[in-house]
Amino acid sequence: MYDKQISTVENSLQNIAAVTDVEAKRKTLYADCHDILSSYLDFSYSHSTNPLDNEVFLELARHYESEFHSDMSRLNILPPDALTRVSEYVPEIITFIQKIIENGYAYESNSSVYFDTIKFHKQHAYAKLEPDRMGDIDALSEGEGALTTASNASNEKKNECDFVLWKKSKIGEPVWQSPWGLGRPGWHIECSVMASAIL
Structure with missing residues (x-):
């Protein structure tokens, strides 16, 4: 890991060696x-930007x-009739998740919230679109990626097929305040909430 970081710095220093403009050197470096x-400054001084300031992410998205x-x-x-942005629906997403918890189909674990697939399946047909993929961990990995399949996430879940509705934040990710702490919406809940709001 450090070899790559050292190589990055060395390459940058070589690239700016011939540049005479100090400001250009600074910007390039x-x-x-x-x-x-x-990473170094965060580690050395235990300081970073306000985690609730998502402007850098929003600017990049724009x-x-x-x-x-x-x-x-x-x-x-032709442009779409409606354009939705998850960042504009976070309060609605939080309310939606709270309702799912109240109905008994989701649970909080380590500041994340997961959909309880076993509990839901007892009273409803789950995986209606592709019933043969019910319990398919590869399909879950494909849909959620590292959000729910990382080893630490598996320890947080009641069942390995449960999927994330709200994910506890990691350093460097966009975050919002919620009843469960700083975090962000899971991928599937985003679409459910936005579609419910505009359809």
Whole structure:
């Protein structure tokens, strides 16, 4: 791990050696080594930016959203009738999750909230779209990635097929305040809430 970091810094220093403009050198070095410097400063001084300030993530999303719309326009594809952004639905997502918990189909574990697939399946048909994939861990991994299949997440869940509704935050991720602590919505709940709000 450190070899890669050292190599990144060395390459950056070589690239800026011939540059005479000090400001250009600073910007290049910062751009090349931002992740390393941030980790070092966070570790050394136990300080980072406000975790609830998601502006950097929102700005990045707006940039790529604009690029996407520009591409669609050039391809002569009509814009959508409704455009939703998860970041604008977080209060509704939290309320939706609270209702699922109240109904007994979700539980909190280590500041994350999981959907209780066993409890739901006892009273409802679960996996209606693809019944043969019920309990398929590979399908869960495909849909949720490391959110629910990491070894530490498996220890938090009642059943390995339970999926995340609200995930406890990790350093460097966008986060919002919730009744369960700082975190972010799970992928599937985002779509459920936004679709319920606009359809």
